[in-house]
Amino acid sequence: MTSRSTTVLVGVVSLFAGLAIPVANAQQVSSPVRVVQLTGLVGVKDNAKGTLSVESGNLHFVHGKTSSDVNAASMQDVATAADSQRAVGGTIGLMSMAAPYGGGRVLSLFRTKIDTLTVQYRDADGGLHGAIFTMPVGTSEVIKKALVAQGAHTTSDKEPAAASAASSSTPKSRIEEVRR
Secondary structure (H helix, E strand, O other), X not given: OHXXXXXXXXXXXXXXXXXXXXHHOOOOOOOOEEEEEEEOOOOOOOOEEEEEEEEXXXXXXXXXXXXXXXXXXXXXXXXXXXXXXXXXXXXXXXXXXXXXXXXXXXXXHOEEEEEEXXXXXXXXXXXXXXXXXXXXXXXXXXXXXXXHHXXXXXXXXXXXXXXXXXXXXXXXXXXXXXXX
């Protein structure tokens, strides 16, 4: 009986170690990053897997023979966020829901962490578009900084500072600011 409990213990420990390793390997963007383009790029299918890089003032996405470029200067907002997704998905995840006594629901508790990058931009005709990408942990902020350095605009960096400054001021000083 101890060999079975040891096997189960080793399995559980290796599962949690496997889920923690991607978080520890937060990578720097020195080469194209493997991403999933959820939606938004013109001429690219939704949920397309490919590579994303920042080259000569453009955000460059390549999926097979299809590629798409977005000029950094045309970007009105670049936002990043941390998220998670199911570790076991697809057909196996769906079939596991049929396990007796709700056993398959346990698989939905295992999640992997990801980063998201959302880009709002204008095309050559002035039309407003948005693109959403998911990528490994630690890469979205590096891409955002590279885009901002090449002319992209962002509102998310300014909002927290303004909010903390407004909350730290006294009500009397806020009234004086409104009067000015």
